[in-house]
Amino acid sequence: MRFLFAAVLLLAGLVGLPACRTAQAPAAPSARFLPAPFRDLAFGMPLAAFQVRRPEAVREGPAGFRVVYAEENPAPGIVRVDYYFDNEGERPLYELIIEYADLAERARVSRALFGDSNVEDTVFEHAWRVASGEGYDVTAWTFERVLVVAAVLPGTEWAE
Numbered sequence: 001m002r003f004l005f006a007a008v009l010l011l012a013g014l015v016g017l018p019a020c021r022t023a024q025a026p027a028a029p030s031a032r033f034l035p036a037p038f039r040d041l042a043f044g045m046p047l048a049a050f051q052v053r054r055p056e057a058v059r060e061g062p063a064g065f066r067v068v069y070a071e072e073n074p075a076p077g078i079v080r081v082d083y084y085f086d087n088e089g090e091r092p093l094y095e096l097i098i099e100y101a102d103l104a105e106r107a108r109v110s111r112a113l114f115g116d117s118n119v120e121d122t123v124f125e126h127a128w129r130v131a132s133g134e135g136y137d138v139t140a141w142t143f144e145r146v147l148v149v150a151a152v153l154p155g156t157e158w159a160e
Contacts, residue, residue: 033130033138033149035109037075038096041083043132043151046090050083063087066157077105079145086156094158095150103145110147114140 031039040053047067050057057069060082067085074081077100084095100106110126119127124141132138136159137152152158 029134030132030138030151033113033132033140034096035078035098035113035147037078038081038098041093041096043094043136043138044092044134044153046092047085048090050085050093054083057083067091077101084150084157086153088155092153092156093151094153094156095148098147098149100145100147106142106145106147110140110142113149 030043031041033043034041041050050069054069054071056074057071060068060070065087067087069083069085071081071083073079079099079101081099082097083093084097085091085093098106100109114126114128114130117126117128119129119139119141121127121141124143127139127141129137129139132151136154138149139152139158140147140149142148150158
């Protein structure tokens, strides 16, 4: 009887191992401000952690005050995304520039994430600023087929 019990436990463990390997970490609270294909990321996450989660992203150009990574076609309906990281400390992620293939999809996603514009802006089609609940604000805006979502993290471009 003990042998049968041990065999069942071993089999259950072996069947469950692939699921354990592919499980993603729970989304950070800031993920609610990101479109679904990017919810495995979090504002403030270090560049090293990003590189593990997004190994297909490619570094672009020399580093100035920020480090830029880009992905082509990271998800259906998305042409490109640029990720901005601060160039100091652990190089935290603070901005995503997401280009959609379709204007209507960009509009649907931005409205679902942020609702009606809450910032008067004469430059961009729509603009938002919301509290993250994590001690910083998130700002977003749209133009053409692009949605930009940025965290106003201390020490980064938008906080200065």
